[in-house]
Amino acid sequence: MQKREFAIKMLLLLLPLLPNLVSQVQSVKCTTNNPVHVQYEWHETGDLVIGAMVSHLYYIVPELFFKKHPSQVVIDTPLVVTKFYQHILALVFAIDEINENPRMLPNVSLGFHIYDSYYDSKITYQNTLDLIFKSHHFVPNYRCGIQKNVIGIIGGLSSDTSWCMANILGLFKIPQISYGSFEPAINDGTKIPSFYRMVPNEDLQYRGIILLLLHFGWKWVGLITPANEAGERFLQTIEKLFFQNGICSAFTERVEFNLNYKSNKLEMIDKRVLFSTLTSYKANAVLVYGESRFIIWLSNILSLMEFTQLLFPREKSHEGKVWITTAQIDFILDSLQKIIDINIRMYHGAISFAIHFKEIHSFKDFLQSIRPHWTDTDGFIKDFWEDAFSCSLSNATLSTNMCTGEEMLESLLAPYFEMSMTGHSYNIYNAVYALAHALNSKHLGRTIHKGREAMEKISPQYVEPWQLHSFLQRISFNNSAGDEIALNENGELAVGLDITNLVTFPNRSYIRVKVGRLDPQAPPGKELTINEDRIKWHRAFTQFCCYDCDPCPEGMISNEKDMETCVSCPADQYPNNDQDLCIPKIPNFLSFDETLAIVSTSSALLFSLITILVLGIFIKHRNTAIVKANNRSLTYVLLISLLLCFLSSLLFIGKPNKVTCLLRQNAFGIVFSVALSSILAKTILVVLAFMATKPGTNIRKWVGKELAYSIVFSSSIVQVGICVLWLATSPPFPDVDMHSVMGEIIFLCNEGSVLIFYCVLGYMGFQATVSFTVAFVARKLPDTFNEAKFITFSMLVFCSVWLSFIPTYLSTRGKYMVAVEIFSIFASGAGLLACIFAPKCYIIVVRPDLNKREQLAQRKV
Incomplete structure (x- = not known):
């Protein structure tokens, strides 16, 4: 355990320290007079040459910035995928087998030239051109120096590498057989007819x-x-x-x-x-x-x-x-x-x-014979051997030992090298044989055409790569492992x-x-x-299962395990906690037997009794100075309106029905409008009474009961008109809401026209604003019993309550929405009752000595 922890910690510590692998390499200008030496290649001459592009090495490159000249820094030594060295050996093994087989390509030797793609598109393009044209010099479209006679190229491992190669090889109609590319887009028979692959679609x-x-x-x-x-x-x-x-x-x-x-x-x-x-x-x-x-x-x-x-x-x-x-x-x-x-x-x-894949006879023996100095032309083996066996072939250092050269490939672990032929190596092996059989078929066809029984030596100078396509397109043979190798009409392996x-x-x-x-x-x-x-599963499995079921979405159930879909409950039912059963929804309305309803009913009756008590006090003392000074008629109208406001809250309690739905909002709106109209009339009369005391004014004739009644009627009739319009066009009606609250059916009054409902509230707000403005102006007029200052404060309370009501009302559902409106009725009504009438009741009941005309005259300013 300690060793594993140490190794994993080293992973995290070494990643930021890898720049010591970076070394400076001078760029080399490629010209025909200055041949480029490619270190990682393997070239063996022959009468005919099979090219190959493998993916065995890759570099870690620095990030490029546009603020400065591109860096010339690269890693001098590439990272080696040691396991892919087998791909190279599989190609060499196949060519050796063919050369040693007298029945395959008699009197003709096959050579090979293997390059690495480095998993880089630019290098792949360059090395593909090198495979076709370069001997000692690289001149595109010209074959200079020793004739290579490349009759086909095998590669690449990935679809990206194969595609880069196909872009070039397709132009020259050179057969290309990919050993690892599955991507369908590469295999387009009309676009790149020279492309084949040893894998299925x-x-x-x-x-x-x-x-x-x-x-x-x-x-x-x-x-x-x-x-x-x-x-x-x-x-x-x-x-x-x-x-x-x-x-x-x-x-x-x-x-x-x-x-x-x-x-x-x-x-x-x-x-x-x-x-x-x-x-x-x-x-x-x-x-x-x-x-x-x-x-x-x-x-x-x-x-x-x-x-x-x-x-x-x-x-x-x-x-x-x-x-x-x-x-x-x-x-x-x-x-x-x-x-x-x-x-x-x-x-x-x-x-x-x-x-x-299948095991190829004698391939394992071939691998066991590999040694680091078995050939001078293998440009890959040095880095492979040193990386695979953690030693050095040239000079030992403190961190590495000298390689003995007798290390055995079978001692390597599978992630780094396998002695059994892998699938990609098997494809390379079959690809080499496909080219060889195509050459053989061409040679046999030419021999039969000439009518000669003796085998004729293939003349390399008469072999052109494009001539092999007709044979590759219908190739079919059995390899040494007994598998049939045949390509379909798309150039794919039919396997x-x-x-x-x-x-x-x-x-x-x-x-x-x-x-x-x-x-x-x-x-x-x-x-x-x-x-x-x-199958051997992961040791963490106790009861194997490769997915966890997600719970059904809200409002849906699944009455069986591992179901693909969930089902919705009926509208009047909802899922239980386990979401495997639908149960009936609970009715939601403010019933009279609930605590909230009992408190609301008790409060409505209490405020109504207080209002009746205040009204009784004012009626009993109707001839006293304070009652006369504040207009008895308007006071009675206001108190009766407040009484009806408190009682209208009872319409909101209980299960909604057609009658209560029609009455609750309309009654509430009208009686509150009458109350606000009375307050507005009282305030206006205070202002006119003060103005009438000025010499030479004609306002005195306007002050009286007729004006007060006119103000109350005209101000209230507008609200009445709005409510009549509401009832005539889109009246409220009983409704149910089954979706807002999970597990509950909300019984409610659908307001019909929400716009008109807010018009009712808006008009009340307009009345309250006008009353507050007039009262605020008249609050300091010199009158002993001037109630404008009390009206000002009462309007502040009223407006605060209803401004808070709207967002609270909209954010609640069910019986709590009803409770919010009932509370607002109580709070605003009680505010008016307390602010306007409490000071007067105090004088009438507690300080009757101040409720005299003489006191009125003495206290005038």
Whole structure:
């Protein structure tokens, strides 16, 4: 455990320290007089030459900025994907077999020229041109020096590399056979007829993915793809198929996985994004699409997650996830990950689509014979050997030992090299034989055409690459492993895919176990076969399941487990807490037996009794000075209006019906409007009474009961008109709301026209504003019993209550909305009653000595 923790910590510590790998290399100008020496190539001469473009090495390059001249700094020593050295050896092995076979291409030797793409499009273009034209000098469209006689080129591993090569080779009609590209866009028979590939169409893999997920019942799947054109094409296709088959994507991550230097620090783009995604989602099945090098990047992320799990045990980790990978991906680690001790065991139990392959007789013996000095022309073996065995072939240092040259390839772990032929190596082997059989078919056809029985030597000078297309398009042969190799009309290998299970071991190695087969020739429904007994799942599985069910959306239920869809409850029912049963909704209205209704009813009766008591006091003392001075008639009208306001609140209690719905808002609006009209009339009369005392004025004749009644009537009739219009056009009516509150049916009065309802409130607000303005102006007039100052304060209370009412009313539902309006009626009515009448009742009841005409005369200012 301590060793593993130390290794993971080293991963985090070494990443920012990698700039010591960077060295300065002078750029080389390529001219015909100054030949370019390519270090990483392997060239063996022959009568005819087969070219190849492999992906074995890659560089970490510095980030370029436009503020200064592009940097010439590169890493002098590339990172080596040691496992892919087998691709090179597979090609050499196949050519050696053909040269030693007297029945294949008699009297003709095959040579080869192998370049590396470095996973870089610019270098791929250059090296493709080198394969065609360069011997000692590079002159496009000219063959200078030794004739190479390239009759076909094998490559590349990825669709990007294959596409770059096809752009050039298609112009010269040179056969190109890709050994790893699945992308359909590359294979366009009308656009690039010289392109062939030793893999099936990618549509087969899409179909296989769906069949695999449905077989295991995995319908909650995460998707991880590279952020490029191929990744987008994959997502567009697979997500459509997911939808058609009832499979959901838990998350979709498009990631950049290139390594770049930035400010002398090695950065893995988007590592935090993917880390957060993998630890946040419940989906345990994760489908990974991309090329093999993506696994290098993903391994770093998973190692970081594992380290986080050690530090924070409660954090979710990647354990328990099933990794599903496409056939383009091989489980590899590079030389850098070997140094920092990345372990492949995190992929234990992974299910992979794999290129079909069989063991080739004597290939393992061939690998066992490989030694670092077995040939002088292999430009790849030095870096491979030193990285694979952590030694030096040239000089030892403090960190490395000298290589003995007797190290054995079979001692290497599977992530770095396999002794069994991999799927990509198998494709290269078959591609070499396809070119050889095409040459053989051309030679036999020429011999038969001449009518000669003896085998004739092929003349290299008469062999043109374009002549092989007619033979490759109908190629069909059995290889040494017994597999039939045949291309269909699209230049694709007519073969299925294997399903493999990755089984890892404590020593950081693994084996790939074939657990199934995807056969496009099988009858419908039987294309996929899986032997579940051979599958070794991740050790974190106790009860295997690759997805967690999400709860149904609010308002829906599922009465069975693992259902794909949820169902809605009837309108009058709602789901229980477990969302597996619908239960009746509870009625919601302010019934008389509820505490809130009892308090409201008691308050209405209490305020009504207080109002009646005040009215009785004023009637009993109607002939006293204070009652006469404040206009008895308007006082009675105001008190009766307040009484009706308090009683109108009772219409809001109980289950709404047609009568209460028609009356509640209209009655409330009219009686409050009458009350406000009375207050306005009282205020205006105070102002006119003061103005009438001035000499020479004619206003005295206007002061009287007729004016007061006119003000009350004219001001109230407007509100009455609004309410009549409301009842005539869109009256309120009983209604139910089944959706606003979960589990409840709200019985309410639908206001009919919301606009008119707010017009009623708005007109009350207008009345209150006018009354407040007039009262505020008259509050300091010299009158002993001037009530304008009390009206001013009462209007402040009234306006505050109803301004607060509107947002509160709109934010509540059901019986609490009704309670808000009842409270507003009580608060505003009680405010008017207390502010206007409390001081007068105090004088009438407690200080009757001040309620005299003599006191009025003495206290006038």
